Amino acid sequence: xxxxxxxxxxxxxxxxxxxxxxxxxxxxxxxxxxxxxxxxxxxxxxxxxxxxxxxxxxxxxxxxxxxxxxxxxxxxxxxxxxxxxxxxxxxxxxxxxxxxxxxxxxxxxxxxxxxxxxxxxxxxxxxxxxxxxxxxxxxxxxxxxxxxxxxxxxxxxxxxxxxxxxxxxxxxxxxxxxxxxxxxxx
Numbered sequence: 742x743x744x745x746x747x748x749x750x751x752x753x754x755x756x757x758x759x760x761x762x763x764x765x766x767x768x769x770x771x772x773x774x775x776x777x778x779x780x781x782x783x784x785x786x787x788x789x790x791x792x793x794x795x796x797x798x799x800x801x802x803x804x805x806x807x808x809x810x811x812x813x814x815x816x817x818x819x820x821x822x823x824x825x826x827x828x829x830x831x832x833x834x835x836x837x838x839x840x841x842x843x844x845x846x847x848x849x850x851x852x853x854x855x856x857x858x859x860x861x862x863x864x865x866x867x868x869x870x871x872x873x874x875x876x877x878x879x880x881x882x883x884x885x886x887x888x889x890x891x892x893x894x895x896x897x898x899x900x901x902x903x904x905x906x907x908x909x910x911x912x913x914x915x916x917x918x919x920x921x922x923x924x925x926x927x
Contacts, residue, residue, distance in 0.1 A: 811838065
């Protein structure tokens with residue numbers, strides 16, 4: 742039996758405690774992120790906000806959103822954090838879903854979403870021209886940094902534990918990875 746492709750109505754029908762995405766015509770529903778996931782995303786956003794969004798102690802020039810709904814053709818994706826250069830998106834438009842690909846995004850990996858993020862969503866981000874992707878794994882305490890090159894992602898580096906990182910496209914920031922997981926229980 743052939744399945745009917747998922748629709749936006751399928752996303753809207755999900756209970757409020759679920760996060761939904763449509764990837765390659767298939768509906769993926771996950772429970773709201775667990776505390777390590779939410780904590781890592783919050784801390785990373787906090788580290789980037791002042792120097793890159795507000796320009797305080799950094800170059801500015803970016804606009805960040807948590808869990809924006811990205812509408813890429815039939816795909817509806819919701820990365821944990823996305824950033825657009827202000828020259829491309831000076832203000833947040835009043836829209837339900839963004840059709841302009843971000844310049845950078847971060848997926849915080851969970852055991853239940855890691856495969857989806859890596860195998861299904863990364864090729865869509867590449868197809869749409871997202872120049873930089875970070876994958877943060879709070880349980881493994883790692884950061885993987887990718888740059889789009891020739892339609893595919895090139896792994897620039899994998900960092901762990903308490904390393905201090907100057908990672909594209911935010912090289913101006915000395916990101917201390919320990920900040921991402923310092924409030925998490927061992």
